[in-house]
Amino acid sequence: MASSSPYLLTVTQNKVLSLYELPVEVSTKVDLATGPRQLASLQADSILAPLSLSLRTTASEIVASVVYTFFHLGCAWSLGIQELRLSKSGQQMGSRLATTVDCQYGIKPQQTVSGLGRRSSAAGNRLSKSELQTVPTEATIVHQEPPTSISYSHPYLLTSHANNTLTMYLVVSTSESLFIKGGQRLWGHTSSVSAARVSDRGKAVSISSRGNEIRLWELESVASGLQKGLKEENSIQVTPESKQQKQWEDAQFVGGTIDRRVREERSISAEMGHRLVRLRSCVGFDDERVILLREKEAGTQIECYDFT
Structure with missing residues (x-):
């Protein structure tokens, strides 16, 4: 789901995309009984996970976006985005x-292969030597496996991968066109990245599959063109520490060393915990906290990390 007050966008396992208008004020029993009002409902032919929903509003319309994955023969797993423009009453525009x-x-947006093809047709169905050099024969970014998660908050589009990396794109949406540019690999994680989340201000959070490595990213510099690429120094690794766990460790500290048996028990317990964690999690954040929702064999667990 995605929200932009007072609207809510959802997609279900039954492949139904729905747009709701939420009551701004619930002051009477009638409002409470009415609840959200459905403005639009669309049926999809197929939905492949993972996907990401985004919702933003302007003075005259609602822009609902769905980012999905598909397999391309030339560059393996790729992303597609469908942007739906609706009126405030829910009518599709x-x-x-x-x-x-x-x-x-x-390939840059203004130098697409289709554009070159149209120009060559008008000039006798031949491409010039300079135009041929602008058409790459091999993809520079290839993902052999689908992304583990997708996050889209206009204009930032971020994906996480099992090969310890993330990929960031920029979505350009104007009244005349919609296209995706960029494509920057982000390095820094030392294990598989299970979830990532990006905000419209270019801040992002990513977490490893085991949940023991959290990284904070600053992506605004890429959008402004201040630098050509991102490396590890553009992210900060944060190791959350439980105060209760630290107090327990201090209590076991004897003679300058922690008892070996205690360390072994903690190591075995931690390893068992990692095995129980599935490669499925959701992450959200603000300026002070990170909320993590993870599915384990024993059930769903919600974790909150405070970095203030």
Whole structure:
């Protein structure tokens, strides 16, 4: 789901995309009984996880976006985005599509292969030597496995992967066109990344599959063109520490060393905990906290980390 007050966008396992208008004030029993009002409902042919929903509003319309994955023969797993424009009453005004395929090949939006093809047709069905050099034959970004998570908060589009990396794109949406540019690999994690979340201000949080490595990212510099790429120094690793656990460790501290038996028990317990964690989690954050929702064999667990 995604929200932008007073609207809520949801997608279900039955492949139904729905837009609701939430009551601004619940002051009477009638309002409470009425609840959210459905403005629009769309049926999808197929939905492949993971996907991401985004919702933003303007003075005259609602922009609902769905980011999904698909397999491309040239560059393996890629992303597609469908942008739905609706009126404030829920009437569909238009729909546009864009993909990351050109980004993965390193093709700039103004120099697409289709554009070159149209120009060559008008000039005798031949491409000039300079135009041929601008068409890459191999993709520069190839993902052999689907992303572990997708997060889209306009204009930032972020994916996490099992090969310890993330990939960031920028979505350009104007009244005339919709396209995706960029395509920057982010390095820094030392294990598989299970979940990532990005905000519209370019701040992002990513977490490893075991949950023992959290990284905070600053991505605004890429959008402003201040630097060409991102490396590990553009992220900060945060190791959350439980105060109760630290007090317990201090109590076991004897003669400058922790008892070996205690360390072994903690190591075995931690390893068993890691095995129980599935590669499925959701993460959310603000300026002071990170909320993590993880599914374990024993059930769903919600964790809150405070970095103030």
